Amino acid sequence: MTEQPILLTPGPLTTTAATKEAMLIDWGSWDDDFRALTAKVRARLLTIAKGSRAHTVIPVQGSGTFAVEAALNSFVPRNGKILVLTNGAYGERMVRTVETMGRAYAFLAVRETAAVHPAQVESALLDDPDITHVGLIHCETGTGLLNPLEEIAAVVREQGRRLIVDAMSTFGALPIDIGVLPADAVIASANKCLEGVPGFGFVVSPIDAVERAAGNCTSLSLDLADQWTYMERTGQWRFTPPTHVVAAFDRALDQHEAEGGVPARGARYAANCAALVNGMRALGFQTLLADDLQAPIIVTFLEPADPAYDFKAFYAALKRRGFIIYPGKTTEVASFRMGCIGAITADDMARLIDAVAEAMRELGIASPAPAATEVPA
Ligand SMILES: *Cc1c(COP(=O)(O)O)cnc(C)c1O
Numbered sequence: 001m002t003e004q005p006i007l008l009t010p011g012p013l014t015t016t017a018a019t020k021e022a023m024l025i026d027w028g029s030w031d032d033d034f035r036a037l038t039a040k041v042r043a044r045l046l047t048i049a050k051g052s053r054a055h056t057v058i059p060v061q062g063s064g065t066f067a068v069e070a071a072l073n074s075f076v077p078r079n080g081k082i083l084v085l086t087n088g089a090y091g092e093r094m095v096r097t098v099e100t101m102g103r104a105y106a107f108l109a110v111r112e113t114a115a116v117h118p119a120q121v122e123s124a125l126l127d128d129p130d131i132t133h134v135g136l137i138h139c140e141t142g143t144g145l146l147n148p149l150e151e152i153a154a155v156v157r158e159q160g161r162r163l164i165v166d167a168m169s170t171f172g173a174l175p176i177d178i179g180v181l182p183a184d185a186v187i188a189s190a191n192k193c194l195e196g197v198p199g200f201g202f203v204v205s206p207i208d209a210v211e212r213a214a215g216n217c218t219s220l221s222l223d224l225a226d227q228w229t230y231m232e233r234t235g236q237w238r239f240t241p242p243t244h245v246v247a248a249f250d251r252a253l254d255q256h257e258a259e260g261g262v263p264a265r266g267a268r269y270a271a272n273c274a275a276l277v278n279g280m281r282a283l284g285f286q287t288l289l290a291d292d293l294q295a296p297i298i299v300t301f302l303e304p305a306d307p308a309y310d311f312k313a314f315y316a317a318l319k320r321r322g323f324i325i326y327p328g329k330t331t332e333v334a335s336f337r338m339g340c341i342g343a344i345t346a347d348d349m350a351r352l353i354d355a356v357a358e359a360m361r362e363l364g365i366a367s368p369a370p371a372a373t374e375v376p377a
Contacts, residue, residue, distance in 0.1 A: 003322065005319070005322050005323065005324050006322055006323050006324065006342075006344055006348055006352070007324045007339070007342060008323055008324060008325050008326065008338045008339045008340075008342075008344075008352065009324060009325070009326045009337075009339050009342075010141045010169055010192065010297065010298045010326070010337075010339050010341065011064075011168075011169070011189070011191040011192045011198065011341075012191045012197065012198045013191065013192070013195065013339065013341055013342030013343075014195075014342035014343045014344050015195055015196070015197055015248070015252065015342070015343055016195070016252075016255060016343045018251055018254075018255065019195065019196065019197065019248050019251050019252045019255070019343075020197070020248065021251075022244075022247045022248045022250070022251035023197070023244040023245075023247060023248050025244075025247060026243070026244075027243040027244070027246075027247060029236065029237065029240060029241050029243055030236060034241075034243060034246075035234075035235035035236060036235075037246055037247065037250055038059070038231070038235065038236075038237070038241070038246060039235060040250060041059070041246060041249055041250050041253065042056075042057040042059065042202075043057075044250075044253050044257075045057040045202060045204065045253075046204065048171070048172060048194075048256075048261070048262060049171070049176060049177070049178045049186060049204040050176070050177040050178060050179055051178045051179065051204055052179060054206055054207055054208070055178055055179075055204060055205065055206055055207060056204075056205060056206075056207050056210060056228060056232075057202055057203070057204050057205075058202060058203050058205065058210070058224045058227055058228045058231070059200050059201070059202040059227075059231075059237070059241075059246075060200060060201055060202065060203070060222065060224060060227060061199070061200050061221075061237065061239065061240070061241065061242060062199075062200065062201060063189065063198060063201065064168045064187070064188070064189035064191075064192070064201045065093065065097075066201060066222065067168075067187050067188075067189060067200075067201025067202060067203060068093075068094065068097060068166055068168070068187050068201070069097050069101070069219075069222055070201075070203070070217075070219075070222035070223070070224050070227075071164055071184075071185040071187050071203045071224065072094070072097055072098055072101065072103070072135065072164060073101050073103075073216070073217045073218060073219055073222055073223075074185075074213045074216055074217045074222070074223060074224035074225055075133065075162070075164060075184040075185050075205075075209060075213050075216065075224075076098070076103050076132065076133050076164070076216070077132065077216050078103070078216060078218070079104075080103065080104070080132035080133060081103070081104040081105060081106065081128075081130045081131050081132055081133070082098055082103060082104075082105045082106075082131070082132070082133040082134070082135050082164070083105070083106045083107065083108060083121075083124055083125065083128070083131045083133070083134045083135070083161075084098060084105060084106070084107040084108070084134075084135040085107075085108050085110070085116045085121060085134065085135065085136050085137070085147070085152070086107055086108070086109050086110070086116075086137070087109070087110040087111065087112055087114060087115070087116055087137075087140055087143075087145060087147070088112050088137070088140035088141075088142035088143050088145065088329070088330075089140070089141075089142030089329040089330075089331075090137045090140055090141055090142055090166060090168075091107075091109075091137050091140060091142075094135050094137065094166065095107050098135070101218060101219075102218070104130070106124070106128060106131065108120055108121065108124050111332070112140075112142070112143050112145070112288075112330055112331065112332050113143070113145075113288060113289060113290075113293070113332070114293075115145060115146070115147050115148055115293055116136070116147050116148070116152065118148060118151040118152050118154070118155045119155075121134065121152055121155050121156070122155045122158075122159065125155070125156070125159040125161060126159070131161060132161060132162065133161060133162050133163070133164055133184070134152070134156050134161055134162070134163050134164070135163075135164045135166070136149065136152055136163060136164070136165050136166065137166045138165055138166060138167040138168075138169070138170045138174070138176075139167075139168075139169045139170045139174070139295040139297050139298075141168070141169040141297065141298055141329075142329040142330065143288055143289060143300050143329070143330055144288075144289060144294055144295055144297055144298040144299050144300050144337070145289055145293050145294070145295065146170075146174075146293060146294070146295035146297075149165065149167075149176070149181075153180075153181045153182055153183070156182050157182040161182070162182060162183065162184045162209070163181060163182055163183040163184065164183065164184055164185050164187070165181065165183055165185070165186045165187065166187050167186050167187060167188050168187060168188050168189055168192055168201075169192050169193065169295075169297050169298070169341070170188075170193065170295065170297065171186065171188030171192070171193060171194070172188070172192070172193035172194040172256060172262060172265055173193035173262065173265045173266045173269050173296070173297070173341065174193075174262070174266055174295070175262055175263075175266070178204050178205075178206070183205075183206075184205055184206070184209040184213075185203040185204070185205050185209070185224075186203065186204045186205075187201065187202075187203045188201065188202060189201035189202070190202075190245060190248075190249045190252075192341065193265060193269070193297075193341055194249065194252055194253065194256055195252045195255065195256070195341075195342060195343055196245065196248055196249035196252040196253075197245055197248050197249075198245070199242035199244075199245030199246075200241070200242050200245060200246070200249075203224060205224075210224065210225055210228050211225075213225040214226075214229075221238075221239065226238065255343075266296065268345065269296040269297065269340050269341055270296040271345075271346045272296070272340040272341075272344060272345065272346055272348075272349050273294070273296035273297075273299065273340040274346075275346040275349035275350060275353075276299055276338055276340055276349045276352070276353075277291075277294070277299055279349060279350065279352070279353030279356075280299075280301060280338075280353065280356065282353075283353065283356060283357060283360070283368060284367055284368040284369055285301045285302070285304075285368045286301065286302045286368075286369070286370055287299055287300065287301060287302075288300035288301070288302060288330065288333065288335055296340055297339070297340055297341055298326070298337050298338070298339045298340060298341070299337065299338055299339075299340065300328060300330060300335045300336075300337050301335060301336055301337070301338065302333060302334070302335055302370035303328070303333075303334040303335055303336060303370060304365055304367065304368040304369060304370060305367075305369060305370055305371035306365045306366055306367055306368070306369075308363050308364040308365045308366070309363065309365050309368075310363075311327060311336060313363055314336070314359060314363065314365075315327075315336075317358075317359035317362050317363060318352075318355055318356065318359055321355035321358065321359065322351075322355070323352050323355055325337070325338050326338065326339065333370075334370075338352070
């Protein structure tokens, strides 16, 4: 195989050769072997989420956004109302999604460099008894910020509402226990911290919540209650499943298990993140977020003010050295992002830091310091 680039992106991300090789076999979607594979993958995801027999896993075709939309449309009743907590691009996408599907909603917007505070959620819920659900982004991948899931969950439970958690960029690397969350759905996808290839998402839910969701969804293909009922009855997906992606995902889950599961995956990503942040700071770059808000998933760096810096040229210089980085997704400041997740190690991060230093020399960037006005207070 030719030398592969290292993707420092939040999915699709760098996968192992073993995961890619698992896609070399064609599967019949109706065949017993594929049904068994689907059942096995669902059971393994349930274990990762610390689910019990009272919980289930529902896969759904498409990228992660399809799974988020499916969960919102399936679990928020047609006469329900959702409070979306937003401090970045994915929170805003959730607002757009509920707006588009025509559900009643409210939102609590916090600035991009601050976590959603549980007390703010409590007062929003006390103010509006019509709110039935709360939507939360666990790690806001737009910046890399980690929101306080457990503390917000405690408030939601106390107030007698239900949570819908977009755990897309944390599931499999940071601990999530569906047994203790007052959640109708914890949502993730194949191509983030579990290191599969893109093609489907999934939700982990209490079975009673899925049963209550029947008839809520205004979309056929995104109806998770219908997908679940059919899958439980037949072992099949309702429409063509991404067969090769499921096979690759099962192989990726073998590696997740062999590595030591969620704690070991989280520890490797934390080491990647530390190597990245320390190395970039040593070169003079600044992170957007304070360290106590930073998830070990993706890091936002402020763009250098030096006129020699240009994102496209910087991107191309790093690409020539084997690294693919990500544009910024912040609205408040000019930035770029580098991911810590995928089949990569702290050694790859050390090579990246050397490549960044070389790219700076090549482009003539004397200092990576951001404009003073860019540094968030
Ligand atoms: C990746 C991601 C999604 C889904 O994005 P897709 O491009 O549809 O896969 C949703 N929410 C968060 C927080 C994510 O990181």
